[in-house]
Amino acid sequence: MTAADDIGIRAVQEFLGKDALPDRIRCGSNNEQYVLIEEPEFGTAVSHLAANKFVLISLFCCEDFSAKAAQTLFYVFERRTSILVLVRDINGRATTIAGIYPSASWFERECRDGFGIEFEGAFDTRRLFLHETYPEGFHPLKKSFRNAPIVTRDAVNPADEYPFREVKGEGVYQIPVGPVHAGIIEPGHFRFSVIGETIFNLECRMFYKHRGIEKLAEGKSPEDCIGISQEVSGDESVANATAFCMAVEQISHMPVPERAWYLRTILLELERVCSHLGDQAGMLVDVAFPLGASQFSVLREECFRENDRLTGSRFLRGMVSLGGMNRDLSRAQLDELDAFVHQLRNRYKIGLKIVLSTASVIDRFATTGVIRPALLRPLNITGPSARASGGKVDVRINHPYGIYDRFAPHLQRLRDGDVLSRFTIKASEIMDSLDLIERLIAAIPEGEIRVGAPICDGYTLTLVESARGQNLCWVWIRAGVIERYKVRTASFGNWLAIEHAVQGNIVPDFPVINKSMNLSYAGTDL
Amino acid sequence: MNTDFVLYLAINTLVVIAVSPLFVSLIKKVKAWTQGRQGPSVFQTYFTLIKLLKKEVIYSPNSSRIMRVTPLVTMAAILVAALFVPLVFVPEPVGGMGNIILFMSLLALARFFMALAGLDAGSSFGGMGSSREMSISSIIEPTTIVVFAALAFVFKTLNIFDMFAISVSTGSPSLSTLILIGISLFIIIIVETSRIPVDNPETHLELTMIHEGMILEQSGRNLALMELSAAVKMTALMALLLNLIVPFGITTSLTLAGILIALILLVVKCSILTGIIGIFESSMAKKRFFQLPSLFAMAFFFSTLIIIIEVFS
Numbered sequence: 001m002t003a004a005d006d007i008g009i010r011a012v013q014e015f016l017g018k019d020a021l022p023d024r025i026r027c028g029s030n031n032e033q034y035v036l037i038e039e040p041e042f043g044t045a046v047s048h049l050a051a052n053k054f055v056l057i058s059l060f061c062c063e064d065f066s067a068k069a070a071q072t073l074f075y076v077f078e079r080r081t082s083i084l085v086l087v088r089d090i091n092g093r094a095t096t097i098a099g100i101y102p103s104a105s106w107f108e109r110e111c112r113d114g115f116g117i118e119f120e121g122a123f124d125t126r127r128l129f130l131h132e133t134y135p136e137g138f139h140p141l142k143k144s145f146r147n148a149p150i151v152t153r154d155a156v157n158p159a160d161e162y163p164f165r166e167v168k169g170e171g172v173y174q175i176p177v178g179p180v181h182a183g184i185i186e187p188g189h190f191r192f193s194v195i196g197e198t199i200f201n202l203e204c205r206m207f208y209k210h211r212g213i214e215k216l217a218e219g220k221s222p223e224d225c226i227g228i229s230q231e232v233s234g235d236e237s238v239a240n241a242t243a244f245c246m247a248v249e250q251i252s253h254m255p256v257p258e259r260a261w262y263l264r265t266i267l268l269e270l271e272r273v274c275s276h277l278g279d280q281a282g283m284l285v286d287v288a289f290p291l292g293a294s295q296f297s298v299l300r301e302e303c304f305r306e307n308d309r310l311t312g313s314r315f316l317r318g319m320v321s322l323g324g325m326n327r328d329l330s331r332a333q334l335d336e337l338d339a340f341v342h343q344l345r346n347r348y349k350i351g352l353k354i355v356l357s358t359a360s361v362i363d364r365f366a367t368t369g370v371i372r373p374a375l376l377r378p379l380n381i382t383g384p385s386a387r388a389s390g391g392k393v394d395v396r397i398n399h400p401y402g403i404y405d406r407f408a409p410h411l412q413r414l415r416d417g418d419v420l421s422r423f424t425i426k427a428s429e430i431m432d433s434l435d436l437i438e439r440l441i442a443a444i445p446e447g448e449i450r451v452g453a454p455i456c457d458g459y460t461l462t463l464v465e466s467a468r469g470q471n472l473c474w475v476w477i478r479a480g481v482i483e484r485y486k487v488r489t490a491s492f493g494n495w496l497a498i499e500h501a502v503q504g505n506i507v508p509d510f511p512v513i514n515k516s517m518n519l520s521y522a523g524t525d526l
Numbered sequence: 527m528n529t530d531f532v533l534y535l536a537i538n539t540l541v542v543i544a545v546s547p548l549f550v551s552l553i554k555k556v557k558a559w560t561q562g563r564q565g566p567s568v569f570q571t572y573f574t575l576i577k578l579l580k581k582e583v584i585y586s587p588n589s590s591r592i593m594r595v596t597p598l599v600t601m602a603a604i605l606v607a608a609l610f611v612p613l614v615f616v617p618e619p620v621g622g623m624g625n626i627i628l629f630m631s632l633l634a635l636a637r638f639f640m641a642l643a644g645l646d647a648g649s650s651f652g653g654m655g656s657s658r659e660m661s662i663s664s665i666i667e668p669t670t671i672v673v674f675a676a677l678a679f680v681f682k683t684l685n686i687f688d689m690f691a692i693s694v695s696t697g698s699p700s701l702s703t704l705i706l707i708g709i710s711l712f713i714i715i716i717v718e719t720s721r722i723p724v725d726n727p728e729t730h731l732e733l734t735m736i737h738e739g740m741i742l743e744q745s746g747r748n749l750a751l752m753e754l755s756a757a758v759k760m761t762a763l764m765a766l767l768l769n770l771i772v773p774f775g776i777t778t779s780l781t782l783a784g785i786l787i788a789l790i791l792l793v794v795k796c797s798i799l800t801g802i803i804g805i806f807e808s809s810m811a812k813k814r815f816f817q818l819p820s821l822f823a824m825a826f827f828f829s830t831l832i833i834i835i836e837v838f839s
Contacts, residue, residue, distance in 0.1 A: 175654070177732065286734070289812075293561075294561035360723060361810075364811050364814060506814070506816070508734040510733050511731045511734060
């Protein structure tokens with residue numbers, strides 16, 4: 001694709017004028033267009049992009065990127081196949097764009113906590129990932145902060161406590177749920193405002209398990225950082241490791257052997273199958289249909305065991321590496337996987353038939369937790385949740401990476417956006433992934449699995465489609481080590497969707513809506 | 527009160543306490559089988575109860591005396607209600623014993639205190655559980671009354687002892703009436719014992735709980751009492767259904783052999799019924815909360831039908 005064809009470039013030309021271009025635009029290695037933007041132009045640029053249906057998919061900060069300013073903000077926009085990054089130099093203060101892009105609110109709060117940047121005019125200036133127990137003025141992502149344990153506050157003044165949005169009125173009452181739950185699940189606080197059983201408003205508060213992953217990566221060699229990328233979210237290990245390795249490979253112009261990409265793609269799809277099977281089992285547990293749930297949880301466990309047999313890790317860790325794969329799979333292993341996939345598909349079909357022929361399950365799923373299509377763009381909802389609401393979003397199709405241009409999955413779409421749609425989408429994605437794995441095993445070429453090459457300096461942005469949706473990764477290597485590693489998993493955007501999806505539903509339906517969206521706490525709280 | 531009756535009180539109470547936990551485990555076992563799992567041992571509920579009895583009781587600082595008396599009141603009310611349903615031996619009724627209206631009121635008393643205790647600790651899930659339980663019971667209680675009225679029409683008595691005596695001695699009423707009574711009472715069992723599709727007894731999801739929500743704040747021996755009373759209630763209701771429909775085995779004379787045979791038959795019959803309940807539970811998902819009345823309506827409809835048949839035939 002030439003630069004002039006890119007809809008991102010055309011949009012930029014419209015608000016910058018054609019003359020200003022060449023020195024201000026830089027095409028990244030993943031076809032993303034970096035545009036340096038001056039402060040006065042910024043407001044018009046964002047409104048123009050909003051009017052042209054660009055989605056804000058990430059916003060992150062970086063120190064010491066530009067010689068002219070202390071911090072640089074990267075606004076990443078996407079429309080269909082083009083990615084546009086507005087690069088904005090700032091000095092501790094910036095104007096907000098949350099009024100135009102609601103999804104920017106969490107990103108801006110994240111930058112505020114991490115770097116101490118004040119966003120002027122923001123409607124929400126509460127803390128995000130650093131809760132009120134962290135001391136005032138503590139901004140761990142600043143370069144001046146040395147990564148070390150800190151003393152948190154034991155007691156918080158009532159005045160400093162996190163103010164939840166309060167919905168008042170006759171008969172409205174609040175139900176606080178979490179962060180400690182009755183089951184073995186990750187921590188999150190849900191504040192329901194309820195009239196009777198009907199949910200009027202929900203506010204989620206996450207970030208109870210902040211691990212400082214981005215800070216941890218700084219100063220590490222890219223090789224050491226793969227392990228960190230795998231820990232971002234347990235069941236997205238392959239996806240996040242692939243995104244990270246892809247970024248380093250592109251920066252360093254490192255060739256990746258064909259066979260390695262086949263293996264990576266097999267693992268990526270296996271990971272998706274495991275995740276979707278777990279979701280489907282969970283959704284059935286949440287509507288109290290254990291007979292159906294056990295069909296899928298048994299298959300998921302067998303999938304994990306197969307993962308273990310193939311790679312020595314139930315979560316497929318330690319396989320993806322820079323420039324290829326750490327270990328090869330033998331022909332015998334691939335044949336065994338082929339047989340396993342074949343048998344899995346048959347048993348999955350039986351389970352699916354049981355569930356879809358149970359009227360009481362369909363009754364619970366249908367019309368529950370609808371995500372309206374109008375929300376997809378403002379909140380950057382991706383993955384099966386978006387596709388169940390009619391969204392044409394799949395990184396494998398929109399921004400194919402590796403060999404997905406040759407092995408493109410079918411774009412599965414439904415329109416209703418309810419729990420049933422998400423269940424059905426996941427079912428067809430499982431079938432699709434199983435087909436894909438079989439095709440890959442049949443077509444896999446012999447050869448090297450890893451080519452070494454020296455690490456170069458530079459930065460790039462990569463996108464992958466994890467089981468939950470679009471995962472974004474931005475890597476900046478300076479002097480051979482990681483200067484900045486930014487991850488944004490699909491859940492970061494999708495969490496906001498649930499606040500809208502539950503409105504008008506009843507409290508007992510919340511668990512199944514939550515499960516149907518399969519949101520990762522760890523992937524949100526780095 | 528004669529010696530027979532005193533013996534009846536002792537035997538019935540001992541039997542119901544001894545066998546109830548077994549049936550709770552049996553349902554779990556059947557459900558585990560349908561899911562292809564092995565499931566816990568059939569004696570697991572006994573072990574759990576013994577464990578709970580040894581544990582200390584912790585009260586929320588917000589809770590009042592209600593929290594402390596509820597386990598006792600509930601257990602007492604349910605045990606007395608269980609005395610109204612002869613399990614192995616039907617004596618001559620004494621006083622108000624066996625009155626079906628009183629039976630229902632005792633169940634309501636236990637439920638009332640359980641709901642109060644749910645509210646007492648001031649936790650949000652207890653409150654939700656109580657609110658849901660009360661919403662459901664305001665619909666199910668009229669239905670229960672109609673079902674019991676239908677029984678009264680069929681057997682021409684309000685006394686459960688007499689109903690059992692009639693079904694043992696003269697055989698049951700016509701098959702059609704039996705089926706209708708069976709379905710109605712089965713639905714009452716499902717609702718009263720908080721099972722799928724009304725409530726999920728195995729859930730860990732605090733937002734969906736009804737019965738579990740109400741007893742979420744209970745601990746130690748108080749929790750053991752709550753669990754045991756739920757088990758006893760289930761056994762009593764199952765025995766009510768079984769002894770009306772398949773009364774064989776239950777004895778009207780107090781002999782050791784008769785009682786032993788009756789006991790074995792009771793365990794066998796109840797086990798079969800728990801199997802049916804387990805399979806019924808496995809065959810469907812929980813209903814949406816506001817669609818529950820459709821289930822009760824079925825019991826209501828069948829009972830009304832019985833009354834119409836009895837009145838006009």
